[in-house]
Amino acid sequence: MNERKLKILAAVVEEYVxxxxxxxxxxxxxxxxxxxxxxxxxxxxxxxxxxxxxxxxHTSAGxxxxxxxxxLYIEQLMKPPGMSPEEKQRLDSMLAxxxxxxxxxxxxxxxxxxxxxTQCAAVVSDFSPQFSVISKVEVIPTGRKIxxxxxxxxxxxxxxxxxxxEFDLTNEQLNWFSGYLxxxxxxxxxxxxxxxxxxxxxxxxxxxxxxxxxxVQGICELSRxxxxxxxxxxxxxxxxxxxxxxxxxxxxxxxxxxxLSRLLDDSFSGIRVLFQEDKNSFVIGNSSMxxxxxxxxxxxxxxxxxxxxxxxxxxxxxxxxxxxxxxxTDLISENPEEGHIKKEGDSHD
Amino acid sequence: MNERKLKILAAVVEEYVxxxxxxxxxxxxxxxxxxxxxxxxxxxxxxxxxxxxxxxxHTSAGxxxxxxxxxLYIEQLMKPPGMSPEEKQRLDSMLAxxxxxxxxxxxxxxxxxxxxxTQCAAVVSDFSPQFSVISKVEVIPTGRKIxxxxxxxxxxxxxxxxxxxEFDLTNEQLNWFSGYLxxxxxxxxxxxxxxxxxxxxxxxxxxxxxxxxxxVQGICELSRxxxxxxxxxxxxxxxxxxxxxxxxxxxxxxxxxxxLSRLLDDSFSGIRVLFQEDKNSFVIGNSSMxxxxxxxxxxxxxxxxxxxxxxxxxxxxxxxxxxxxxxxTDLISENPEEGHIKKEGDSHD
DNA sequence: CTTAGCACTCGAAGAGTGAGAGTGCTAAGT
DNA sequence: ACTTAGCACTCTCACTCTTCGAGTGCTAAG
Numbered sequence: 001m002n003e004r005k006l007k008i009l010a011a012v013v014e015e016y017v018x019x020x021x022x023x024x025x026x027x028x029x030x031x032x033x034x035x036x037x038x039x040x041x042x043x044x045x046x047x048x049x050x051x052x053x054x055x056x057x058h059t060s061a062g063x064x065x066x067x068x069x070x071x072l073y074i075e076q077l078m079k080p081p082g083m084s085p086e087e088k089q090r091l092d093s094m095l096a097x098x099x100x101x102x103x104x105x106x107x108x109x110x111x112x113x114x115x116x117x118t119q120c121a122a123v124v125s126d127f128s129p130q131f132s133v134i135s136k137v138e139v140i141p142t143g144r145k146i147x148x149x150x151x152x153x154x155x156x157x158x159x160x161x162x163x164x165x166e167f168d169l170t171n172e173q174l175n176w177f178s179g180y181l182x183x184x185x186x187x188x189x190x191x192x193x194x195x196x197x198x199x200x201x202x203x204x205x206x207x208x209x210x211x212x213x214x215x216v217q218g219i220c221e222l223s224r225x226x227x228x229x230x231x232x233x234x235x236x237x238x239x240x241x242x243x244x245x246x247x248x249x250x251x252x253x254x255x256x257x258x259x260l261s262r263l264l265d266d267s268f269s270g271i272r273v274l275f276q277e278d279k280n281s282f283v284i285g286n287s288s289m290x291x292x293x294x295x296x297x298x299x300x301x302x303x304x305x306x307x308x309x310x311x312x313x314x315x316x317x318x319x320x321x322x323x324x325x326x327x328x329t330d331l332i333s334e335n336p337e338e339g340h341i342k343k344e345g346d347s348h349d
Numbered sequence: 350m351n352e353r354k355l356k357i358l359a360a361v362v363e364e365y366v367x368x369x370x371x372x373x374x375x376x377x378x379x380x381x382x383x384x385x386x387x388x389x390x391x392x393x394x395x396x397x398x399x400x401x402x403x404x405x406x407h408t409s410a411g412x413x414x415x416x417x418x419x420x421l422y423i424e425q426l427m428k429p430p431g432m433s434p435e436e437k438q439r440l441d442s443m444l445a446x447x448x449x450x451x452x453x454x455x456x457x458x459x460x461x462x463x464x465x466x467t468q469c470a471a472v473v474s475d476f477s478p479q480f481s482v483i484s485k486v487e488v489i490p491t492g493r494k495i496x497x498x499x500x501x502x503x504x505x506x507x508x509x510x511x512x513x514x515e516f517d518l519t520n521e522q523l524n525w526f527s528g529y530l531x532x533x534x535x536x537x538x539x540x541x542x543x544x545x546x547x548x549x550x551x552x553x554x555x556x557x558x559x560x561x562x563x564x565v566q567g568i569c570e571l572s573r574x575x576x577x578x579x580x581x582x583x584x585x586x587x588x589x590x591x592x593x594x595x596x597x598x599x600x601x602x603x604x605x606x607x608x609l610s611r612l613l614d615d616s617f618s619g620i621r622v623l624f625q626e627d628k629n630s631f632v633i634g635n636s637s638m639x640x641x642x643x644x645x646x647x648x649x650x651x652x653x654x655x656x657x658x659x660x661x662x663x664x665x666x667x668x669x670x671x672x673x674x675x676x677x678t679d680l681i682s683e684n685p686e687e688g689h690i691k692k693e694g695d696s697h698d
Numbered sequence: 699c700t701t702a703g704c705a706c707t708c709g710a711a712g713a714g715t716g717a718g719a720g721t722g723c724t725a726a727g728t
Numbered sequence: 729a730c731t732t733a734g735c736a737c738t739c740t741c742a743c744t745c746t747t748c749g750a751g752t753g754c755t756a757a758g
Binding site: 371373374375387388391392394395405408409410411 | 720722
C-alpha cells in the first residue's frame with residue numbers, strides 16, 4: 001500500500017462523487033497529480049480492488065469505491081479545504097435567522113441551515129431540554145371552560161396544552177391551583193419530572209381531582225413531552241431528488257424514527273459516518289449518514305447530522321457538520337467563559 | 350350526447366383510475382352495466398374523443414380521459430357512495446386525536462387526517478386567527494436578560510417569542526410594561542392589529558424604548574404572524590410515491606407556497622377541482638387539486654384540500670373533503686346552536 | 699517498476715422482428 | 729336508424745441480435 005495507490009483511491013472517490021460514472025484508468029491517468037500511465041493506474045486499481053477498497057460494476061467498466069473505500073477516504077485521505085472567514089460568517093448568519101434567542105431555536109436553525117447547505121436531509125436529536133429547569137408554570141383561562149397550561153424551561157422553550165374542564169374554575173380555585181403548581185414544579189429539573197413525581201402530584205391534589213383532572217393530565221403529558229427528546233428532520237424532501245436513493249426506502253426511513261433515534265443517542269464522540277453495511281440495516285441503500293454530538297457545558301446533550309447519497313462531497317460536508325456542532329456547543333453552553341450566546345456579527349474563533 | 354356515452358365516459362374514468370392503463374373497447378364492453386358490443390363502444394368512444402372528453406396516447410391504445418373528461422365525470426357522472434355511520438365515526442375519531450381543544454389543533458388534525466386517508470398531500474390555509482381576539486398578553490422573564498412574550502387568542506392559539514434585552518428590567522418596569530400591554534392589546538381583534546396600531550404603541554412607549562425596544566419589536570412580529578395566515582402542508586411526501594408526478598415539479602410546487610396561497614384564498618364556494626390546464630400553470634403536471642372552504646360562524650375563514658395524482662378516486666376523496674370542511678365549520682363556529690366544539694363521541698348529523 | 703500493445707469482456711444502444719391490443723371502417727343484421 | 733361481426737390496419741412492447749466502445753488484464757519490452 002503505497003502513496004500512489006492512496007492518491008489513486010482518493011481520485012476515484014472524488015471523480016465518482018463528481019460524475020456518478022465508474023472511473024476508468026484513462027481518466028485517472030489524465031488527472032493532474034497522477035503522473036503515471038493508464039497501465040500503471042490499472043495495476044494499482046487491481047490491487048485496490050484486491051484490498052476491498054474498489055469494485056467494478058461489471059468487467060468492462062471503471063471502478064467505484066466500496067464502503068471501505070469511502071471510509072478510508074474519509075478517515076485519512078480527504079483534504080477538507082479550510083473555511084475562509086467569509087464562509088464562517090455566512091454560516092454564522094444562517095444560524096442567527098430571526099435572532100435565535102432560545103436554545104431550541106439555535107438548534108432548529110442550525111439543522112435547517114445544514115439541510116439547505118448540503119441539499120441533504122438534516123436530523124437532530126436534542127435532549128438538552130432534560131438538562132434544563134422548569135422556570136415557570138402557568139394556567140391561563142382562555143374562555144369557555146378551556147384552560148391553557150404553560151411550561152417554560154430555563155432553556156427558553158415553551159410547551160403548552162389546552163385542556164377542557166367540565167366546569168369553569170372560580171378565580172380562587174384557579175389561583176390556588178396555579179400557585180400550587182408554581183410552588184411544586186418551578187425550579188425542578190426536567191430530568192426529575194419523573195412519573196413518580198407526577199403520581200405524587202396527583203395524590204396531593206386528589207381532593208380536587210374531579211374538577212381539575214384534565215389539567216393534571218395535561219401537565220403529565222407536557223412533562224412527558226419535555227423529558228422525551230424529539231427527533232426532528234429538516235429538508236427530507238431533498239432526498240427525493242437523488243436518483244440513487246429509493247423512494248420507498250426513504251419513506252420507510254423517515255417513518256421509523258425510533259431506530260434512528262436509538263442510533264443518534266448512542267454515545268460516541270467526534271464525527272461518525274454510517275453506511276448501509278448490510279441489507280438489514282435501517283440505513284437507506286446507497287446513502288450515507290454523518291452525525292456529530294454537540295455538548296452543553298461539557299455534557300453530550302444531542303446529536304445532529306445529515307443523511308444524503310453515498311456520493312457526497314465529504315470534504316465539504318463534514319467540516320460543515322463539525323462547525324455547526326461546535327457552534328451549537330458554544331451557543332448553548334452555560335459557562336460564559338468557554339462559550340455563550342453572542343449577538344450576530346460577533347466573532348467566534 | 351346520450352345516456353350510454355356518459356356511462357362509457359364514466360367507465361373509462363373509473364377503469365383508468367383503477368388500473369392506470371388506457372382503457373380499450375373490449376374491457377368496457379365486458380363491464381356490467383354496459384350491454385352493448387365492443388364495436389358500439391368504439392363508435393361512442395370515437396364520438397367522445399371528438400367532443401374532447403377522451404384521448405388516445407397512440408393509435409392502437411385504449412382511451413384515457415382528458416381534463417374535460419375528468420371535469421364532466423366529477424361534476425355530473427360520479428356517484429359518491431354515501432358514508433356509513435361507522436365511517437363517519439372513524440373520521441370523527443381521527444379529528445379528535447389528542448382531544449383537539451383549540452381551533453388550530455382541530456384544523457391541523459383534520460389536514461393530517463386527510464393526508465393519511467387519501468394518501469395525498471393535504472394543505473390548509475387558515476386565516477381564522479384573524480377573526481379572533483387577543484385574550485391575553487404576557488411578558489415572562491426567563492433569565493439572563495431574556496424575556497418571553499406570549500400572545501394568546503380567543504381561538505386558543507398561542508404565539509410566543511423570546512427577546513434579549515440589553516439590561517434586565519426591574520420588577521416594577523416589568524409589571525408596568527406587562528400591564529400596559531394587557532391594557533392596550535387584550536380584547537383587540539387580531540384583524541385590528543394593524544401596523545398603525547403597532548406604530549401607536551411604539552409612539553406611546555417611546556420614552557422607554559431604549560430599554561424595551563426588542564420586546565416591542567417582538568410584539569410587532571408576533572402580531573404580524575397572527576395576521577398572516579399560514580399555509581400548512583401535511584403528507585407532502587406521499588406525493589413522491591406516485592409514478593406519474595415529476596419529483597422536480599413536486600419540489601417546485603411545495604416551495605412556491607405563495608401561488609398556492611393566492612389560489613386558496615380566492616373566494617369561491619363549494620368544492621373546487623384544479624388541473625394543470627396549461628404548461629405555465631403552477632399546478633403539478635398530471636396532478637389534481639381539490640379544495641374546499643370552511644367557515645366560522647358564516648364567514649369563510651380558510652380552505653383545505655388535497656393534492657394528488659389526476660388518477661384519483663374522486664368519488665371517495667371528494668366526500669371526505671366535503672365532510673371534513675363541514676366538520677371543521679361545525680367545530681369552530683361560535684354559535685352553539687348551529688355547531689360548537691363537542692366532545693369526542695357526540696353525534697353530528 | 700513502468701509502460702505500450704493487444705486480445706478480451708461486457709454493457710449500452712440501435713435495428714429488426716413478431717405478437718398482441720386496439721382501432722376504424724364496412725357490410726350485414728335487427 | 730342503430731347495432732354488431734368481421735377484417736385490415738396501426739402502433740407499442742418485449743425480445744433478440746448485432747455492433748460499438750470503453751475498460752480491463754496480461755505480456756513483453758523498456
